[in-house]
Amino acid sequence: MYCYGKKTRFTTKIKTEIVLSLLRGESMEAASRKYGVTIADLSFWRDQFVEHGADGFKRKPDDSRLKEAERMIGKLQMELELTKKKNELVAKLKRR
CATH class of the missing domain: 1.20.5 (Single alpha-helices involved in coiled-coils or other helix-helix interfaces)
Structure with a gap:
């Protein structure tokens, strides 16, 4: 389990790991609780990853x-x- 503060910035590597867990079947709700990220953010990250790969996370x-x-x-x-x-x-x- 990750313990992140309210305004934590996730690295590209961590976002990729989280999205891959979603694509492997982990539910949004479970991932949201596990990583302390909103479902909206998870959905956005997933869509970025599907469209652009890990490069979609680069600032x-x-x-x-x-x-x-x-x-x-x-x-x-x-x-x-x-x-x-x-x-x-x-x-x-x-x-x-």
Whole structure:
């Protein structure tokens, strides 16, 4: 029996083991009690596993963090281009 806290994150390996036990015939109710996971979560995990295999359990990057990183990259690229142009102008003025 697993003893997990209320907000425990299960590893891909443990989720796979739990889902395989369901596919072998263990009831949702028994698995829910045994592992301390809601039936809704078990059903979701089972569906993910059937559709995507164990890869369905891997965490996806947070879209908001990804978008923020892309925005920052764009900003930095613009700053770099402006700095290059500024340096070219300064070099031209010094040659005069």
